Amino acid sequence: MSTIGLYSTLYTRLEEYAELLDQALIQLKQEQITISEQQQKLGELLVSLAKSPRGLDAQLLVILLQDSPKKSLVEWSQLGQALLSHKITPVEITKLEKLANMLEYERANTFARMRGGNA
Numbered sequence: 001m002s003t004i005g006l007y008s009t010l011y012t013r014l015e016e017y018a019e020l021l022d023q024a025l026i027q028l029k030q031e032q033i034t035i036s037e038q039q040q041k042l043g044e045l046l047v048s049l050a051k052s053p054r055g056l057d058a059q060l061l062v063i064l065l066q067d068s069p070k071k072s073l074v075e076w077s078q079l080g081q082a083l084l085s086h087k088i089t090p091v092e093i094t095k096l097e098k099l100a101n102m103l104e105y106e107r108a109n110t111f112a113r114m115r116g117g118n119a
Contacts, residue, residue: 004114007110007111007113007114008114010060010110011107011110011111011114013057013060014103014106014107014110015107017045017057017061017103018100018103018104018107020038020041020042020045021042021096021099021100021103022100023036023038024036024038024039024041024042024083024096025093025096025097025100027039028088028093028096029093034086035083035084035086039083039084039086040083040084042080042083043080043081043082043083043084044080044084045057045058045061045080046076046077046079046080046083047077047080047081047084048077048080049061049062049065049073049076049077049080050073050074050076050077051077061076064102064103064106065102075095076099079092079095079096
């Protein structure tokens with residue numbers, strides 16, 4: 001796979017994660033009574049971060065979160081459990097917003113690399 005193809009694939013995955021996260025955040029802020037499909041998917045993805053073996057989606061997120069200590073993966077997994085149990089507080093929403101910012105940063109860097117920049 002070419003470098004452009006690699007960055008293009010990575011960018012697409014980051015875009016999918018960001019969209020899923022954005023939709024889940026919007027629905028959480030609307031305080032829906034039931035767990036949405038996006039909330040379910042995001043919760044399952046976050047829970048899988050602390051499991052072994054991890055799926056490809058979880059492995060990519062672990063790489064993105066690698067600057068955080070390993071304990072952080074357990075915290076993300078606990079956040080996933082909170083999503084799945086629909087017990088979300090403003091603290092969890094803030095954590096999800098932090099993840100959204102991280103994804104946006106990585107997506108912008110990936111796009112710059114794809115276009116030949118040194119981000």
